[in-house]
Amino acid sequence: MDKDPNSFDYELLKKFCLEELGLDLFGVADIREIRQTFALSSSVTGRYDYAISLGKEVLLSVLDDIQEAPTSLYFHHYRQLNSYLDRAALQLSSWINARGYLALPVAASQVTDWKNQKAHLSHKKIGQLAGLGWLGRNNLLVNPVLGARFRLVTVLTNWPLKTDTPLPFGCGDCHRCQAVCPAGAIKDNQGDFDHLACFAKLKEFRDRGLVGQYICGICVKACYGSRRLEDIIAKGKNKP
Template identity: 35%
Template sequence: MLDEWLDEFSRNLGADYYGVADITNAGDFIFQQGKINVEQYPRAISIGILLLNTIVDDLPRRSEHSVAVNYHHTYNIVNLQLDLIASRLARSIQKQGYTALPVPASERYDDEMICAVFSHKLAANLAGLGWIGKSCLLITPENGPRVRWTTILTNVPLTPTGKPMKNLCGDCRKCVDICPVKAFTGSNFKEDEDRDVRYDARKCELYLENLEKQEKLPVCGLCIYNCPFGK
């Protein structure tokens, strides 16, 4: 069965998470963000790889050059691994006679909106792999936000693996309170609200740009570090 084969294939390539989402109901949002027509790609395969705890747990010391270098290197390597897995899966799907579009794990599409061509966390959320937290990151119940994601859009008639999980953030504000630029408002995710209600992406952007101006590596990630589900 193609569902089981793709799951096993992705895990053999190094994926820690695999899920399938029916994205047809989110078609308007997806098209608005990246001009992707979900009629061509009604399914999204979500792939996740865990970040190493030893790297994430050092983030409070990110001002130390060695810590910043380690995190920056790990971040880039994991993104590369995700892109390679997505490419392999997409090629395999094509050989089966279907269409597949691997979306880069980390590639900006719109500088004004500060977003990618497609939301990986949307796919993971709709696939039942977690919920979107106050940090606007995908929170998994097992590892919190300590996961990097990529997506393969496809027309393979795969069976969705789940539905969006209940938001378990509750009254927790650990990601909100630790943010050095107060980019988060503390509001819980609502699918009918703009991201700006919860998160000012420009504050993060300026913070990282300022680090670069100081000839430092642009590393933060404290919202990933401080999430209780990750710890």
């Protein structure tokens, strides 16, 4: 057994998150270098050296319904995933508190500054540091298995834990998201993502009354990772 207490505690937390809370992705980041950028008071952020990044899969079956615009089925799924993640972050925080450490759950999808479209902190940045994935051409965090098909939440803690290592950029020659984006917001180089074009398209979808939020899902559907809907259907058909 691993004798390093930080590593032992990491495994304990990971097991709780994946097996008890039903989450799909878990990682830990050291946030001492980035916490000054959080929109939280410095006296609060100064208490937390670590962030636990948690991910929950967006189902292929729901994305299947999206063709050229977001659907009401996807809108409902989006809201369900946010509340699932918020609840999981709360449960994890209580679990950590009960073991004598501090834990602060940060909302999955709460905008605190609409003018600049910013939240308390960037779940993507934390997920990237926690080794959950790389920042893809589609400007989303991309995991080798799930692609961009997952949503995120963060729990800050003072529990000293083993930390994960960021993954290298893995989009390679793939350009699927770029080919389908209706706003032309996704470019060859990841850093050239056009935020304004993307937001204008999401606003158009919302104003057309398709869904009650700034959502889209087209680049999420295109970035399915190593699990394809067709493979799951084929496998199911082969079952006796």
